[in-house]
Amino acid sequence: MITVTNLRKTYRQGGRTITALDDVTLSVPKGSIHGIIGHSGAGKSTLVRCLTLLDRPTSGAVVIDGRELTRVKDSEIRTARRRIGMVFQHANLMDSRTAAQNVAHPLELVKTPKAETSRKVAELLSLVGLSEFADAYPSQLSGGQKQRVGIARALATGPDLLLCDEPTSALDPATTEDILTLIRRLTQTLDLTVLVITHEMHVVKRICDSVSLLERGRIIEHGPLRDVVGNRDGSLGRSLMPLARSEGDRALPELELLLVGDTASAPVLSELTRRFNANINVLAGTVETLGGSRFGRLRVEVESAVPLTEITDYLESTGVHVEVAA
Numbered sequence: 267m268i269t270v271t272n273l274r275k276t277y278r279q280g281g282r283t284i285t286a287l288d289d290v291t292l293s294v295p296k297g298s299i300h301g302i303i304g305h306s307g308a309g310k311s312t313l314v315r316c317l318t319l320l321d322r323p324t325s326g327a328v329v330i331d332g333r334e335l336t337r338v339k340d341s342e343i344r345t346a347r348r349r350i351g352m353v354f355q356h357a358n359l360m361d362s363r364t365a366a367q368n369v370a371h372p373l374e375l376v377k378t379p380k381a382e383t384s385r386k387v388a389e390l391l392s393l394v395g396l397s398e399f400a401d402a403y404p405s406q407l408s409g410g411q412k413q414r415v416g417i418a419r420a421l422a423t424g425p426d427l428l429l430c431d432e433p434t435s436a437l438d439p440a441t442t443e444d445i446l447t448l449i450r451r452l453t454q455t456l457d458l459t460v461l462v463i464t465h466e467m468h469v470v471k472r473i474c475d476s477v478s479l480l481e482r483g484r485i486i487e488h489g490p491l492r493d494v495v496g497n498r499d500g501s502l503g504r505s506l507m508p509l510a511r512s513e514g515d516r517a518l519p520e521l522e523l524l525l526v527g528d529t530a531s532a533p534v535l536s537e538l539t540r541r542f543n544a545n546i547n548v549l550a551g552t553v554e555t556l557g558g559s560r561f562g563r564l565r566v567e568v569e570s571a572v573p574l575t576e577i578t579d580y581l582e583s584t585g586v587h588v589e590v591a592a
């Protein structure tokens with residue numbers, strides 16, 4: 267489990283104070299994956315540096331499995347860092363070493379006996395599905411295979427936290443899917459705590475149990491995926507389930523509907539047609555299962571003799587979140 271409390275990082279630059287992280291608080295239980303999503307400049311890299319002690323936070327605490335990382339003395343930083351496995355955008359493998367030798371590297375650094383290293387490396391390569399490639403050099407591996415070696419290497423010292431910094435940003439869609447499936451599987455098999463830093467919404471959608479939106483150093487929205495998507499006041503739900511834009515001016519009123527859980531499977535539109543003798547035209551729509559719940563987001567235009575408020579009141583009474591498009 268990782269708990270970050272009131273984390274703050276400021277930099278002095280040319281007489282100005284730049285606040286890169288502003289009161290960041292989050293908590294990720296064991297066996298789950300938390301996504302941190304943010305645009306360029308939001309503070310993602312600063313957060314990674316503070317969590318890995320490459321940079322000391324200005325204030326606040328980071329506690330990983332009961333150990334307060336922020337209190338670790340400089341002389342103990344190396345040891346403390348072993349509790350965190352890092353997966354980067356590029357695996358950065360050593361070209362002169364085979365896959366097995368790359369995975370063995372962190373174990374050699376902590377002087378693990380040879381036999382134990384061999385056993386662990388074989389186990390890790392098997393976990394990431396690369397047993398047959400143990401003796402292959404990075405130049406003989408695909409991008410996805412290199413990333414698998416990188417993940418095996420990150421897990422070599424048995425970390426409490428796996429920190430994935432843009433783990434699939436350099437991969438094609440099919441390989442991205444493979445790597446995300448692997449991260450999800452390892453989280454469960456090894457009961458890991460995983461933080462995924464990304465700017466890609468589909469990564470959050472595919473594997474995260476919960477998510478935080480980082481903007482200008484602050485977490486402005488956070489929660490389990492299903493709460494965030496169902497929250498009509500936030501922007502994350504819309505970003506996770508976007509709708510195509512409306513085209514031009516339309517004569518009829520437009521409604522945006524958010525359907526959550528059972529409502530997303532109910533025949534809401536046909537009921538609307540029957541009840542209000544309305545013509546409904548779907549302009550855009552998406553239905554997905556996220557964080558174990560089903561969600562539908564629809565933009566519809568409505569033609570009916572009945573006042574629009576009656577229709578929206580009815581929809582709200584059935585549990586549909588309604589917004590009248592401007």
Ligand SMILES: Nc1ncnc2c1ncn2[C@@H]1O[C@H](COP(=O)(O)OP(=O)(O)OP(=O)(O)O)[C@@H](O)[C@H]1O
Nearest residue numbers: 277279284286304305306307308309310311312313
């Ligand atoms: N060493 C530094 N000195 C001064 N300002 C910094 C330093 N590092 C980061 N910043 C500033 O802190 C803010 C957050 O930067 P950071 O690199 O953490 O964002 P990011 O979300 O990782 O962006 P990107 O995705 O582009 O890497 C930015 O305004 C940046 O200019």
